[in-house]
Amino acid sequence: MKAIKEYASKDAIYKDYQIAVRFVLDGGIHRSRYDHLPEIARAERLRIERYTKDVEAFRTKYPLSVGFCLELPVEGDTGEELGVRLVVLGHETGPEFFLPLQIDPVVLTAATAAATWVGLKVADMFFERVVTPHMERMLQALRAKVYGGHRIMHVEVRTADKGVLKLPFSDFELSQLRCVMSNFDKVKTLDELIDRCFADVCHNVVFQGSLTGGE
Numbered sequence: 001m002k003a004i005k006e007y008a009s010k011d012a013i014y015k016d017y018q019i020a021v022r023f024v025l026d027g028g029i030h031r032s033r034y035d036h037l038p039e040i041a042r043a044e045r046l047r048i049e050r051y052t053k054d055v056e057a058f059r060t061k062y063p064l065s066v067g068f069c070l071e072l073p074v075e076g077d078t079g080e081e082l083g084v085r086l087v088v089l090g091h092e093t094g095p096e097f098f099l100p101l102q103i104d105p106v107v108l109t110a111a112t113a114a115a116t117w118v119g120l121k122v123a124d125m126f127f128e129r130v131v132t133p134h135m136e137r138m139l140q141a142l143r144a145k146v147y148g149g150h151r152i153m154h155v156e157v158r159t160a161d162k163g164v165l166k167l168p169f170s171d172f173e174l175s176q177l178r179c180v181m182s183n184f185d186k187v188k189t190l191d192e193l194i195d196r197c198f199a200d201v202c203h204n205v206v207f208q209g210s211l212t213g214g215e
């Protein structure tokens with residue numbers, strides 16, 4: 001497996017993947033700790049490949065992250081194996097998954113590039129058939145994983161220009177993420193989605209107006 005694009009910075013990633021989900025640990029870890037990510041993925045029958053150890057931070061260089069290409073396989077309508085590529089970064093504060101809002105060729109495997117999925121909104125059939133089943137499995141693995149004595153404390157739904165939502169890991173559900181992605185184009189900032197997408201835990205959701213350099 002080879003990544004279609006080898007992103008050198010988060011700024012470049014956000015051009016193709018508009019939403020990031022970071023699982024923030026209760027303490028910092030060294031980037032070498034992410035050497036175990038391929039093992040987690042293989043255990044969940046997913047494919048992941050490291051393409052660089054030096055992805056630059058948002059609007060600045062440091063701190064650097066380890067860059068991975070994660071391929072989520074799915075069976076097509078006629079039984080063929082399709083695939084969608086996501087970018088995963090190993091950051092000192094925790095792993096970060098980048099998700100696209102629309103199916104474009106840049107996020108597809110070669111087998112999928114000619115499929116009729118191109119142009120579909122991710123929150124449609126793609127989210128249900130690709131993201132949800134595999135991300136649930138990755139989340140289960142992450143929930144049970146201890147990063148050198150550290151555990152996941154909270155989740156950040158991050159964007160380049162619509163702000164950041166933070167909530168405790170124990171309150172996070174993939175249905176919330178699907179809601180954010182479905183309504184992303186309808187709002188100027190993510191805080192407009194708190195009541196709609198996080199109704200049961202809205203009192204625990206914190207909005208940060210924008211990403212700062214280095215995040």
